[in-house]
Amino acid sequence: MYISNVRIENYRNFKSIDIPLKPYTTVIGENDSGKSNFFEALKLPLSSNDFGYATKMLRVTDFNDGIVRGFWEAFKNDKDSIREKVDNNEDISALLELLPRTVVEVTFINPESVYEMAILNSWLDQDGKSHIYRVRYEFFPKRGIEVICYLIDMLDEDRDSGIEIFPVELYDYKITSTNNGNRVNSRSLSNVKISVIGAERDEFSEGMNRKSNRIVSDMLHKNLSNKDKSSIHQAYNDFFENIEKADSFKQAFSYLEQDGIKNLDEFVKQIKLIPNFPDLKNIFTNITIGYGEDYLFQKGLGTRNFLLLMILFSYYYAQQKSFNVIGVEEPESHLCVNHFNLYLDFMMKSAEKQSSLSQIIVTSHNPKIVNKLKLNNVLIFANDRIVDFSQVDKTLVNYLAKRPNFDTLKLLFTKRIILVEGPTEEMLINALLSRITQIISDVEVYAVGHKGFKRYMDIWLKLNKGNGKVKMGVIRDFDNQPNAKMEHDAYEDENNNIMVRTTSGYTLEDDLVATETNCEILSSFYNIANDPTIVTSYLKDKKAENMLELSMEITDNSLNLKAPQHIKEVVEWIIK
Structure with missing residues (x-):
C-alpha cells in the first residue's frame, strides 16, 4: 500500500x-x-512519528497568505454591509463559506495483505474505477457566525487591524x-505514520539534550524483548x-554511630538504597553514542x-507494525562526497x-539524487504547480536518463541560463559577463x-513555459544547416x-574575428598576419587553449575584444 495522492488547500x-x-x-x-x-501538511492527517511534539491546530500564519489576505481585505471593505446583515439576521451563508479553511486529503491505494486491508478498510471510498482509501484533515471555524462577529468588533476597535487578529482560537480540526x-x-x-528526517540536523549529538541519545533510548526501548528488559532491571538492582556493600557507603553514615548517640544502631542498620524503578527509557537516556574511540559529539558535523x-x-x-511514510529532507546537507555516496546507495x-x-x-x-534514483519518480514543485516526470514525454525522460552526469536541476531552476555548444563559447561569454560592472x-x-538544443528547451519549457520571471538564451553555430536554424528559431x-541566436559564419571563431576590429586586435595579440x-x-x-587565454585577458580588461552580434544580443537581453 502507499499514498498515491495528497490534495492540499489553503496551507x-x-x-x-x-x-x-x-x-x-x-x-x-x-x-x-x-x-x-x-x-x-502530511503530519496533519497522519500520525507523526517524530521525536518532537506535532500539533494539529494551526496558526493564522499557516493559512495561505494570498487567501487569508484576500478574504481579510474584502471583509474590511464590506464590513458595514456585513454588520447590517448580521444585525437583521439575514442569510450570510455565502460569506461563511468564504471563511478560510485548510484541507489536507490523503489517498491510499493497493493494500497487499489482510493486515494492510485492516488498516485501511474503514476508509474505503469508491471512485468508480478502483478501490481507494481516503482520509481528510480539515481546520474549520467551529461557529462561523462567532468568527464574523469577532472580526466586526475588532475592526470597530481598530480599522487598520491586520490578519494577525484573525481568531484561529475559534477554529477546530477534524x-x-x-x-x-x-x-x-x-x-x-x-497505524499510519509519517517520520521526517529534517534538513536542520545540527543539534544531533550536541548539547545537554542530545537528539542522538533520545533516538537510541527510544530504539532500545521499542526493540528489546521482555526477557532482555527483565535482565536489565535485575542488573539495575x-x-x-x-553500592551498599562499598565501604564508602557505610562511612557516609558513620557519624550516626559515634559514641554518645544512643538507640541508633537499629536505625542505621535499616538504611538501604532501594531503586526507584524508573522507566527503562529514562535509564537508556544515559547512553551516549560513540564512534570509533570518541564520543559522537566529538566528531565533525558531517559525520554526525x-x-x-x-x-x-x-x-x-524497520517499523513494520504500522504504515510509515519516511521523509528525508536534503540528505546531501553537510555530507562529504564519500558519505553522501554511501547514504545515497543505501537509500537506493x-x-x-x-x-x-x-x-x-x-x-x-x-x-x-535525481539522476540515480530514476527520473520517473521525480516531482518538481514550482510556481504553484507540480510537474510529474512520470507524465512527461518518455522521449525527454529517456534523453536525460542517458546523461547521468547532466545537471538537470541547473537547467530547470536557474532563472537566467544561456545554453552553448562547448567550452569555448562558455569561457568567452563568462568573460564578457565579468566585464559588466553595473x-x-x-x-x-x-x-x-553537442549541437542539439531542442530537447533541452523542451524539458525547460515543461516547467517554465509562460513564466516571465525566467529566461533561456541559446547560442549556437550555423554549421551550414539552415533547416536546423529554422527549427531552433521557432522556439x-x-x-x-526564450531567445535563440545563431552565428552568421560557420562557427563562433568566424564571427569573433569578423566583428569590428577584433581581427586586428587578435593578429597583434598572437603576432600573426592581420588576415x-x-x-x-x-x-x-587550438580552440579551447586559445579561448582560455583570450578569456583571461578579457576578464583582466587587457584585451578589448568586442562580442559577436549573436552573443551580444543574447547577453543584453538576458541581463535586462
Missing part, C-alpha cells in the same frame, strides 16, 4: 494543489517552493473518512546492592549527520526492496556538449522567455 504556500506520489518519490524545487511545507464523514479515531491514525541519517532511516524503515537499495508498509519521499537540491550577474552559462517565435582567414584558422587550431 502555507499551497493555495490548492494535487500532489501525486509513488512508493518512492524524489521532490525537487527551489528554496521556498514548499518541500518542507509538504511534509508539515480528521474524517471521506466515504462517510465519520471522524477517524486516534487509534486508527496510529545489582548495581544498587554493590551521516550517522543520524543512517540510524534514523533504519529505525523508521532500500527503495528497491521496499516493504509495502513503507513509503519513501526525499527532497533534494542535488542532481545526483550588475551582479546571476546568469548561468552551460555547455551542453523563440512561440515563447517570449581574417589566417586568424580564424589559428583560433580553430
